[in-house]
Amino acid sequence: MSRTIPWLAVYGFGAHIKSTQKKLIILNKGIVEEFPLDEVQNLLVVGGHTLNSTTIFHLLKNGSYISFFEPDGTPVGIIRPFGNCNDKEIQHIQEDLPRHRYATIIAQASLRSRLIAIERLQDQRGSDLLYDGELQILHKALNELEYLVKLDEIRRLSNLTTDMYYEILSRDIPECFNFKRRTVRPQCDPINAMLSFGYAMLYGNCCVSVIGARLDPDLGLLHEGPGALVQDFIGPFKTGMVDSVVFSMAQDSLKPGDFEQTSSRCMLSETLVKNLISAFKKSIDNQKIDSQVNNFLKAIQKIEDFKVMY
Structure with a gap:
């Protein structure tokens, strides 16, 4: 059976998902799209849509999966054809991977x-953001990653350079926003709050792709814990898809009235959240995310070499 559409996602609310015996039909906001039913490997339903039982029957009969997500990309459940265990086979492959090699490439x-991102910002600014020796430290770390033999060492160096990155970029943020470094939740400054919001959107979009590929999102390479594989994939995408938006807004348009700070947290205004959503919908490239996840799937199946996009 031909499978030219690894996964097909329907986002948002209000779409009507129907089918004939040969076609999957999606009616969304007046736009009709049709797909050969036997080419859809996994239908991803993200948000609230109408899906009739006949379409479910047709998809399952053709060996397709149907995966359901909350609007933010949080997985809810999967309907799979009876007796299909392909996802377990993929999980076993994930478990047996040489994690060190993949973790190094991702880091x-x-x-x-x-x-x-640092070099681009310096060019735009026309002055040096870096203190003496910082650039050399970062480039040295990049070279050292190739020779580290333990995952803990790779993670340590990756975390160190990540912390340096945020501290360097903080020097270009107006002092009134009180952003000095990347912090954990709850966020107490607007920049960290905006970054967290963007990373959550990026995570949700990537999680949809990971589930679509029938990968286990918790079997990470560089990262560990729930959603570790998703964190692996979004790490290289953060600078271009989220950070560039947040730091640009911080320089050009962010105002004290866009957020409210208390002693324990920072809350973004409804207007700012809407602006962020609009900006991230443009900057988060789902096609690029899909391509990265698909490349990883093919790499672990020894179909092509593993490459990381950014």
Whole structure:
């Protein structure tokens, strides 16, 4: 059976998902899209839509999966054809991977993306953001990653350079926003709150792709814990898809009235949240995320080499 559409996602609310015996039909906001039913490997329903039982029957009969998500990309459940265990086979492959090799490639790509972001910002600013020796430290770390033999060492160096990246970029943020470094929740300054919001959107979009590929999102390479594999994939994408938006807004349009700070947290205004959503919908490239996840799937199946995009 031909499978040219690894996964097909329907986002938002209000779409009507129907089918004939040969076609999957999606009616969304007056736009009709049709797909050959036997080419859809996994239908991803993100948000609230209408899906009739006949369509479910047709998809399952053709060997397709149907995955359901909250609007933010949080997985809810999966309907799979009876007796299909392909996802378990993929999980076993994930469990047996040489994590060290993959973790090194991911850490290197994340650091390269941050070095590019720093250099681009310096060019735009026309002055040096870096203190003496910082650039050399970052480039040395990039070279050292190739020779580290333990996952803990790779994670430590990756975390160190990530912390340096945020501290360097903080020097270009107006002092009134009190952003000095990346912090954990709850966020107490607007920049960290905006970054967290953007990373959550990026995470949700990537999680949809990971589930669509029938990968286990918790079996990470560089990261550990729930959603670790999703964190692996979004690391190199953060600078271009989220950070660039947040730091640009901080310089050009963010005002004290866009957020409210208390002693324990910072709350973003409804208007700012709407503006962020609009900006992130443009900057978060789902096609690029899909391509990255699909490349990883093919790499672990030994179909092509593993490459990390950023």
